[in-house]
Amino acid sequence: MRDEIQDELNRVSGSLVIMAKAVREGMRQASTALLAADHTLAQQVTVRDAEIDVLYRVIEDRVYDLVARRHPIDGDLRTVMTALQVAADLDRMGELAVHVARAALRRHPQTAVAPELTSLFRAMATVADELGAKIVAALADHDPVLAGQLDGDDDAMDELHRGLFSVMLSRDWPLGVEAAVDGALLGRYYERYADHAVNVGHHVLSLTTGRTAEPA
Amino acid sequence: MRDEIQDELNRVSGSLVIMAKAVREGMRQASTALLAADHTLAQQVTVRDAEIDVLYRVIEDRVYDLVARRHPIDGDLRTVMTALQVAADLDRMGELAVHVARAALRRHPQTAVAPELTSLFRAMATVADELGAKIVAALADHDPVLAGQLDGDDDAMDELHRGLFSVMLSRDWPLGVEAAVDGALLGRYYERYADHAVNVGHHVLSLTTGRTAEPA
Numbered sequence: 309m310r311d312e313i314q315d316e317l318n319r320v321s322g323s324l325v326i327m328a329k330a331v332r333e334g335m336r337q338a339s340t341a342l343l344a345a346d347h348t349l350a351q352q353v354t355v356r357d358a359e360i361d362v363l364y365r366v367i368e369d370r371v372y373d374l375v376a377r378r379h380p381i382d383g384d385l386r387t388v389m390t391a392l393q394v395a396a397d398l399d400r401m402g403e404l405a406v407h408v409a410r411a412a413l414r415r416h417p418q419t420a421v422a423p424e425l426t427s428l429f430r431a432m433a434t435v436a437d438e439l440g441a442k443i444v445a446a447l448a449d450h451d452p453v454l455a456g457q458l459d460g461d462d463d464a465m466d467e468l469h470r471g472l473f474s475v476m477l478s479r480d481w482p483l484g485v486e487a488a489v490d491g492a493l494l495g496r497y498y499e500r501y502a503d504h505a506v507n508v509g510h511h512v513l514s515l516t517t518g519r520t521a522e523p524a
Numbered sequence: 525m526r527d528e529i530q531d532e533l534n535r536v537s538g539s540l541v542i543m544a545k546a547v548r549e550g551m552r553q554a555s556t557a558l559l560a561a562d563h564t565l566a567q568q569v570t571v572r573d574a575e576i577d578v579l580y581r582v583i584e585d586r587v588y589d590l591v592a593r594r595h596p597i598d599g600d601l602r603t604v605m606t607a608l609q610v611a612a613d614l615d616r617m618g619e620l621a622v623h624v625a626r627a628a629l630r631r632h633p634q635t636a637v638a639p640e641l642t643s644l645f646r647a648m649a650t651v652a653d654e655l656g657a658k659i660v661a662a663l664a665d666h667d668p669v670l671a672g673q674l675d676g677d678d679d680a681m682d683e684l685h686r687g688l689f690s691v692m693l694s695r696d697w698p699l700g701v702e703a704a705v706d707g708a709l710l711g712r713y714y715e716r717y718a719d720h721a722v723n724v725g726h727h728v729l730s731l732t733t734g735r736t737a738e739p740a
Binding site for chain 1: 588592595597598601605608612689692697700702704705707708712
């Protein structure tokens with residue numbers, strides 16, 4: 309029974325890794341579409357998000373099935389419930405990539421990012437991608453070290469987010485309200501993306517801690 | 525066994541109603557603090573959110589305990605898993621009220637809402653409060669009719685949200701970038717609050733539908 313639960317947990321865990329990879333790729337595409345005003349790429353983000361939604365449902369169904377048929381307890385139950393929370397965070401990260409892509413589509417063929425903000429958003433996109441890479445690796449290897457590093461990346465994102473506002477709210481901001489409103493909302497999407505990545509990291513940490521505390 | 529599960533589900537359900545009431549009250553206070561630039565009230569929202577966090581943990585623990593000890597299946601398992609998702613949505617709504625309160629605190633003693641936007645934000649606050657009232661009632665009475673009405677309220681919120689942007693992005697917007705950025709972010713908080721309320725409504729609907737399909 310224990311082995312069967314473990315097998316099914318491994319399958320759920322494998323699906324989470326696939327989902328995290330799709331989420332990372334979605335945000336990479338969304339960022340590129342945003343900075344290059346690439347219409348086709350922006351539309352692909354929506355297609356990718358539909359795949360992410362399917363993966364989310366698959367994971368939910370597997371978890372329900374596992375709980376209903378195998379009655380996991382203690383650490384296994386925590387793991388399975390945590391998997392659901394990770395899937396919910398990943399799902400939301402996919403939606404945030406869609407928001408970024410939609411912002412790009414709304415201003416096409418112009419870019420939604422004002423030239424004064426390009427370097428900041430390029431840096432935010434880089435941090436978002438590093439966060440994406442780390443949660444993929446942390447989920448694949450159950451690596452608590454990688455999971456713990458996410459907080460540092462999130463601090464970097466918060467710093468960029470503050471920098472964004474100080475540029476937009478400075479007296480010599482040369483552009484109008486529309487560019488600033490776009491900047492504020494886009495900044496919020498990246499910041500929330502990082503928050504959810506940190507959540508995923510905390511979940512991985514709680515799982516690995518749980519495993520240490522309760523060896524199989 | 526079935527009766528014991530039902531008793532525990534009722535307790536979880538009761539906690540969700542208490543949590544939803546606290547969330548509604550938090551957003552009421554945040555909206556009042558925002559529109560009246562009330563520093564004390566804004567601070568109280570943070571205290572209330574700490575209570576909401578505690579309720580969330582209590583509900584999570586109860587659900588884990590129920591699943592681990594009673595092994596619910598089928599409809600009961602769906603109910604218990606759905607309760608977790610409702611609690612997560614309510615938790616996020618509480619956090620959004622804190623964001624509104626923080627925006628009020630940041631601009632104190634000025635108001636964070638530009639005079640041109642006061643009537644729009646008053647309307648958004650009213651819709652948010654109606655959504656809050658309806659999810660309390662829907663959770664308390666498992667009322668699918670109330671739960672279904674949330675979509676209509678969400679449409680009203682989206683309409684106000686669009687109105688907000690059309691005011692801020694019009695050529696004769698008399699205020700600067702800062703007021704527009706505040707407006708954009710605050711608008712986003714109310715819009716997300718409504719989205720989560722709709723999620724809660726959908727969860728209540730799926731539960732009531734489940735119950736109809738599988739009479740106790």
